[in-house]
Amino acid sequence: MDSFLWVVRIGAIVLLIWGVAGTVVQGLSGQGPTGEAWRDLVVAGIAQGAMYGLIALGYSMVYGVLGFINFAHGEVFMSGGMVGFFVANYLWEVGLWETNFVLAILLVLLSSILTSTLVAVIVERIAYRPLRASPRLIPLITSIGISFFLQYTFAGLFGVAVKNYPPPPESLRSRISLLGLEIEGSKLLVIVVAVATMVGLYLFVEKTRTGRSIRAVAEDKEIAALMGIDVNRTIVATFAVGGAMAGVAGTLWALLFRGVSFITGFLPGIKAFTAAVLGGIGNLPGAMAGGVLLGLFEGVGPQLVLAGFGIPGVSQLKDVVAFTALVLVLIFKPTGLFGERLSAEDRA
């Protein structure tokens, strides 16, 4: 078995080098993307990946505490983006969006965070808490049901058409010079906000009393309870923090893509789950790094690797590249790039 894995590993490396070499040869012969285009691909990949990372935090936190994948988390993200749209549209109609964009986007962010947090907490209270003692497969299947329930509830409430956020101000749509690189303002803002949010979350989990409770419950619920920690309240806090991260991602999504619909959460949710596994499930920095890497794989991978083989229409294969990258990472490092953080029960 080990020798087979080594054959797969070596084969993957050879194919990777072959593809990249082919792309380099194409580039030297004047074909393929320009330097500016590569820069745009990298920046877009990081920005998209930062959002995956923020959503992945929710997956990772819930997995760390309860040991199951909450597949409804993509819809928690969508709910924030959807409600944020109505707030943004109102602010556009009253003129605040154009006269004071900073205040407007903060209000949108606040509404998005509140909505996602509320949805996450309600889902935990109604759907998952009654199943706390059930085998893990039960809440997992329930989460898939909740995912569809939320999708079609929002479709019923707000309609199925795509809703377009108002355009951001010109300053965000134009390019900003940073360290000699011309980067689109909205993408730079998304990356900065995502990194700041991640740092804030890290400090919250590491330095605050609630954060310590979350870590303790993730380690061992029974021992944590014996130490006087309110496990139920801590689990609610975990869902709330994960929901808040998804709410931030919902607003960043609006800044980047502007369109939201009832199925907006589905694909990013799957990708974020992939990012969480890529970085090491249960590991918060790993989830964020996994998201950014996944975004980069998606954004750059098709052009960098597949174009070198002369494959036409490579950008349509970005999902193939992303999930192949996941498989390869797990072949080389089965616990994810940054290692899993499992509870005492799971380690046993």
Added chain:
Amino acid sequence: MKGILRARRLLAVAVLLVAACGESVPAADSDLTGLEFEAGPLGAVVVPPGEQIQIRSLNTISGDNAFLGIPNQRGVEMAIEDYGPVAGREVSMGTPLDDLCSPDGGQSGAQATVADPSVVGVIGTTCSSAAVAASPLISDAGMVMIAPSNTSPALTSDLAGNPSPSHHPGYYRTAHNDLFQGKAVALFVRDHLGLDTAAAIHDGDPYTQGLAEAFRDAFEELGGVVTAFTAVNKGDTDMIAVLTEVAAGRPQTLFFPVFMPEGAFIVQQVDGVAGLEEVTLIVSAALLVDNFMELPESEGVYISGPDLRFGDNRNSITGRSAAELLDAYEAAYGEPPSGGYLAHAYDATTMLLRAIDRVAVAIDGTLHIDRAQVRDELTRTNMDGIIGPIDCDQFGDCGTQRLTVLYNTDARNIEAGKNNVVFEYAP
């Protein structure tokens, strides 16, 4: 046995006479007695005394593309009401079916339809992807379907006498064939805009891919150079990768006949891609929809599609003009039609009802509708519709092939854009 043969001869003569006489002379106006009906090779629908004739509407009535399918369905309802009784019977559309603008939806809608042997035919589907899945089922059941808004060349023929891979007998459409639309867009780019290079993006759907291929082939025939021909996935949001791939060839034109929301993501992100700052954007009628045209970034985008300037055309069966149809639509539904194929659906329904009217035979109070004769009657269709002359070829292309290119100049006044025809094509 002699009685049966005599009855069939009588019926054949009656049908031929009806066909020769022209419009709306129902074969079943008089009830024959003491005869036995023998069905043709595809069987027949038997409508017992007092029951309605059943047809179905299979259109996109939910999801992002419902804007196209809902007016189609309403067009069916209006045509049934305007036509009145067929062979002395009321016509029922039954419960509207949803094609979901997808192969899954087309297949499940068709399965529901063919499970009911009383159904004569279907008006639908809205989307070509749904029709690719639905048409073999409808065809195998001996039924007919007339599509108001399928335009993929894959469903009929290559216009050179060869059937397309997904063509099945019993399939007809009043919509245009995208081989003509591809030619129209290519002529627009080469002759009207005077541009030499172009790229195309589709999403793998039979409609978008078929149209993008038709454009590519026509553009190259006209001497243009296609620098990239690529695709996005339905559900993609980040278009930077595909646009970067396209930008490598520095095209002067980008034609992307995709749906919402992918079309919106492309126009919103194209400005941020080096090499595409000056590119001319062209979309198809799939994006002739308010929430695309209202985007500020859609200003300056060209939109190709069927010519909707119907002028004084009248449906020769019901006598309705386009203006009367629109007025009646707004009166009945309280809004203008959201899609561009209302008249196509209306004309398609009248085609089907007249075909049934012509072949239906009443014997002892029971109505018999021979399925093969319905097909023959539809294939012989030669009438005036609101959309213009309707004349079917042997592969089911019946519509007028008049196409236009619109120019969206103002996102805050999209009605102006919808009427701003800058190019027209009529082969």
